[in-house]
Amino acid sequence: xxxxxxxxxxxxxxxxxxxxxxWVVIGVVLGNLIGVLPGxxxxxxxxMLLPLTYVIPAVPAILMLAGIFYGSMYxxxxxAILLNLPSHPPHAVTCIDGYPMTLNGRGGAALGVTMMASxxxxxxxxxxxxxxxxxLEAVAFKFGPTEISAVMLLGLLAGSTMARGSPLKGIAxxxxxxxxxxxxxxxxxxxQRYTFGLPDLADGVDLxxxxxxxxxxxxxxxxxxxxxxxxxxxxxxMRQMMPTRAELKRSILPMLRxxxxxxxxxxxxxxxxxxxxxxxxxxERKISKSPDRFGKGAIEGVTAPEAAAHSKTQIDFIPTMSxxxxxxxxxxLLLGALxxxxxxxxxxxxxxxxxxxxxxxxxFWIGNLLLIVLNVPLIGIWxxxxxxxxxxxxxxxxxxxxxxxxxxxxxxxxxLLVAVFGCVGAIFLLLEFPVAPVVLGFVxxxxxxxxxxxxxxxxxxxxxxxxxxxxxATFIVLCLxxxxxxxxxxxxxxxxxxxxxxxx
Amino acid sequence: MSRCWLGRLVLxxxxxxxxxxxxxxxxxxxxxxxxxxxxxAGGSTDVVARIVGQQLSEVLxxxxxxxNRPGAGGSIASAQVARSAPDGHTIFMSxxxxxxxxxxxxxxxxxxATDLAxxxxxxxxxxxxxxxxxxxAANLKEFIALAKSKPxxxxxxxxxxxxxxxxSGELFNMVxxxxxxxxxYKGSAPAVVDLISGQVQSMFDxxxxxxxxxxxGKLRALAVTSAHRSAAAPDIPTxxxxxxxxxxxxxxxxxxxxxxxxxxxxxxxxxxxxxxLAEPRVKARLAELGADAAPSTPEELAELIxxxxxxxxxxxxxxxxxxx
Numbered sequence: 001x002x003x004x005x006x007x008x009x010x011x012x013x014x015x016x017x018x019x020x021x022x023w024v025v026i027g028v029v030l031g032n033l034i035g036v037l038p039g040x041x042x043x044x045x046x047x048m049l050l051p052l053t054y055v056i057p058a059v060p061a062i063l064m065l066a067g068i069f070y071g072s073m074y075x076x077x078x079x080a081i082l083l084n085l086p087s088h089p090p091h092a093v094t095c096i097d098g099y100p101m102t103l104n105g106r107g108g109a110a111l112g113v114t115m116m117a118s119x120x121x122x123x124x125x126x127x128x129x130x131x132x133x134x135x136l137e138a139v140a141f142k143f144g145p146t147e148i149s150a151v152m153l154l155g156l157l158a159g160s161t162m163a164r165g166s167p168l169k170g171i172a173x174x175x176x177x178x179x180x181x182x183x184x185x186x187x188x189x190x191x192q193r194y195t196f197g198l199p200d201l202a203d204g205v206d207l208x209x210x211x212x213x214x215x216x217x218x219x220x221x222x223x224x225x226x227x228x229x230x231x232x233x234x235x236x237x238m239r240q241m242m243p244t245r246a247e248l249k250r251s252i253l254p255m256l257r258x259x260x261x262x263x264x265x266x267x268x269x270x271x272x273x274x275x276x277x278x279x280x281x282x283x284e285r286k287i288s289k290s291p292d293r294f295g296k297g298a299i300e301g302v303t304a305p306e307a308a309a310h311s312k313t314q315i316d317f318i319p320t321m322s323x324x325x326x327x328x329x330x331x332x333l334l335l336g337a338l339x340x341x342x343x344x345x346x347x348x349x350x351x352x353x354x355x356x357x358x359x360x361x362x363x364f365w366i367g368n369l370l371l372i373v374l375n376v377p378l379i380g381i382w383x384x385x386x387x388x389x390x391x392x393x394x395x396x397x398x399x400x401x402x403x404x405x406x407x408x409x410x411x412x413x414x415x416l417l418v419a420v421f422g423c424v425g426a427i428f429l430l431l432e433f434p435v436a437p438v439v440l441g442f443v444x445x446x447x448x449x450x451x452x453x454x455x456x457x458x459x460x461x462x463x464x465x466x467x468x469x470x471x472x473a474t475f476i477v478l479c480l481x482x483x484x485x486x487x488x489x490x491x492x493x494x495x496x497x498x499x500x501x502x503x504x
Numbered sequence: 505m506s507r508c509w510l511g512r513l514v515l516x517x518x519x520x521x522x523x524x525x526x527x528x529x530x531x532x533x534x535x536x537x538x539x540x541x542x543x544x545a546g547g548s549t550d551v552v553a554r555i556v557g558q559q560l561s562e563v564l565x566x567x568x569x570x571x572n573r574p575g576a577g578g579s580i581a582s583a584q585v586a587r588s589a590p591d592g593h594t595i596f597m598s599x600x601x602x603x604x605x606x607x608x609x610x611x612x613x614x615x616x617a618t619d620l621a622x623x624x625x626x627x628x629x630x631x632x633x634x635x636x637x638x639x640x641a642a643n644l645k646e647f648i649a650l651a652k653s654k655p656x657x658x659x660x661x662x663x664x665x666x667x668x669x670x671x672s673g674e675l676f677n678m679v680x681x682x683x684x685x686x687x688x689y690k691g692s693a694p695a696v697v698d699l700i701s702g703q704v705q706s707m708f709d710x711x712x713x714x715x716x717x718x719x720x721g722k723l724r725a726l727a728v729t730s731a732h733r734s735a736a737a738p739d740i741p742t743x744x745x746x747x748x749x750x751x752x753x754x755x756x757x758x759x760x761x762x763x764x765x766x767x768x769x770x771x772x773x774x775x776x777x778x779x780x781l782a783e784p785r786v787k788a789r790l791a792e793l794g795a796d797a798a799p800s801t802p803e804e805l806a807e808l809i810x811x812x813x814x815x816x817x818x819x820x821x822x823x824x825x826x827x828x
Contacts, residue, residue: 047545047572054558141701185576187690190608190665197611199583202576270694323700324716325693329544332693336546340554342792346716410573411580450690457687458659458703 011358023060027067028367035075038087039404042072058341063363074371077114078382085216090273090309092211092439093281097301104297109243111379113251114306119372121259121307125314126364133318139267149451150475157482158282159440169433177441188453200413209405209414213421214435221426247299254300258307266315269327274443280308532769533566540571540596542578552757553597555789559780577601586619590762592769600668600755603812607820608666622805623759624777627795630730631672632711634723636702644726644746651682660684661695661704672708672753674823679751712794729753736794
């Protein structure tokens with residue numbers, strides 16, 4: 001404990017050196033801006049800026065690049081809430097309640113609460129990183145293929161009840177997502193499935209293209225000729241931007257739970273942020289006393305996933321930095337940047353390069369503080385986005401989407417994918433099929449399949465392994481409880497007439 | 505005022521025209537060079553490309569832009585380069601995977617051996633047989649004996665079906681006459697996690713990615729798969745030294761260009777690369793990655809590509825790892 005505090009102080013000494021501080025500022029501001037632009041993710045920005053880091057030392061380089069990463073998380077919620085446009089896939093779930101809040105005139109409040117939840121969750125994540133990272137490392141190694149597939153199953157069960165309206169439609173959409181997730185090269189056999197011989201599909205459908213198409217483009221397609229009047233006349237007052245006391249009160253517990261979900265998923269390397277936010281949302285809806293409000297602008301549905309995204313983001317740095325094992329492609333890229341700078345990553349990074357590790361940890365706090373100072377006054381400006389006439393807003397958003405999606409793989413094919421999913425999503429919306437379960441099935445399905453098959457290879461086909469291992473047994477019991485609970489509530493409550501959809 | 509601006513404009517045009525004329529005098533390189541990488545930024549192929557690209561841009565006087573086109577084990581990138589203008593401004597950092605893919609995917613829209621012109625080998629990385637420290641085998645002989653006593657019970661992880669890591673394991677099965685069971689992962693990082701935690705017992709990882717864990721005692725190295733010991737880890741014996749000849753695999757990175765690239769440009773790039781890879785500074789950077797600098801002539805690289813393609817076709821056929 002004392003050692004950790006001393007190390008942290010040393011880290012602040014490193015991070016507060018003027019040159020290093022300057023690069024932190026550049027990183028987070030840039031990341032925040034990039035985060036707002038749809039599709040243009042931290043991955044693209046960091047790889048574009050890698051050559052710039054050739055000329056600066058390793059510490060400021062990594063501080064800046066990491067700043068871009070967590071800074072982009074702050075920006076990502078903005079378009080999701082205001083325009084139903086998930087700039088990055090983890091924020092897709094934020095659209096479900098964030099966008100209705102905007103339609104109800106509470107968009108500013110949603111942004112305000114998001115910023116608070118983000119800062120809180122990130123701070124918790126950083127503290128965990130400082131004080132309990134050895135514990136989290138140990139947890140990471142407890143999660144083998146058996147445990148991960150059990151968690152994924154729980155996530156899928158919890159999440160499939162996420163959709164409002166007809167359960168059948170929700171399940172159909174989850175299945176559609178599972179199907180889309182099976183496109184690409186099968187990890188276990190190497191055989192290509194549903195790729196139609198196109199090499200561009202060999203690695204599957206791009207998640208960013210899918211979520212931007214289904215949420216953003218589909219909504220644009222349906223509202224392009226209808227929304228002009230309602231938005232341009234919206235007047236934004238200071239009062240509308242501030243969350244009310246009741247909204248704040250309702251946000252506190254979801255913020256804590258979301259942070260917890262993010263911390264748990266953060267300890268499991270390889271589970272992406274998208275799964276984390278969806279599970280946080282599903283949990284919130286599951287335990288809510290009034291699940292009917294979800295999908296119509298429930299503030300809990302914004303707070304919990306955003307908090308989860310931010311604690312997951314910070315905790316992801318633990319396996320990356322202390323073991324040299326990247327949790328996702330952005331982390332792999334950050335490690336690559338260190339390797340290019342001649343810093344050897346791996347288990348000895350913290351002892352060999354304490355300036356890199358502790359400087360980075362301290363810079364997280366400085367960066368997050370900067371982000372909140374930067375973002376709260378900016379909310380008013382962001383909300384004004386809505387006052388841009390749609391004839392300008394639409395084409396510019398389309399332009400940025402095309403650039404962003406292209407830049408991930410430098411491939412025009414992904415732009416076509418966005419267009420296709422935009423049309424598919426518009427049809428779904430017209431027929432009142434919820435689109436969020438598609439994304440859920442898409443991210444969970446492949447992980448469930450991959451880990452289940454791996455667990456079966458390791459156990460030589462013995463399903464009992466799920467009950468023999470304590471962690472997976474716990475999750476399997478939870479899965480069963482969830483299914484039984486569903487049946488119970490179905491039998492007890494007579495089916496009520498379906499509520500009409502508030503939007504569209 | 506407007507006159508002054510006009511004057512400046514004329515001057516600007518003259519300067520620009522002058523520099524354009526100068527460029528015409530020296531036709532290559534006349535614009536930025538795109539060095540295409542078939543994997544995401546931050547991976548070992550990308551890092552090697554960036555180390556080399558940085559040096560190349562200094563000696564060629566034009567920026568070398570790294571273009572990441574990940575997908576299909578590098579096939580999307582190599583198809584793109586095969587279609588590019590053969591003027592030396594688009595080059596490709598190919599890997600051992602490109603010669604494996606030829607046999608794995610018979611329907612590729614290009615032939616790696618004929619549609620791309622070899623420039624020079626860049627670096628080689630041995631694979632290394634690493635085991636979880638709990639595995640009761642201190643050396644290669646004991647490991648083979650253990651595998652023989654428990655046929656079909658010991659697993660080896662890989663970064664994916666058809667990767668060099670997977671095929672090294674299949675080759676090992678053939679040569680040592682054992683039955684290790686293949687457990688594929690999506691990339692090397694999650695495989696290493698499960699190897700360290702003991703979910704799987706062994707892996708034929710790239711030396712570069714395993715080296716930190718070997719040094720930290722989290723993995724035990726039994727042998728490298730190259731013909732000679734690696735400069736990055738000189739105390740690990742080779743397979744042959746440890747008692748298993750004929751199980752040789754070396755991962756490699758090599759620069760290639762579109763097939764019709766003029767001979768003079770290939771020769772120029774080859775010469776520059778030879779100089780770059782001889783620099784102690786570059787060698788040291790590569791050694792940090794566990795890679796050995798290995799410049800070659802275009803002819804030597806062509807031979808390597810031919811022999812590797814043939815070798816992997818054989819292993820894939822024998823192991824039944826073929827993919828439709």
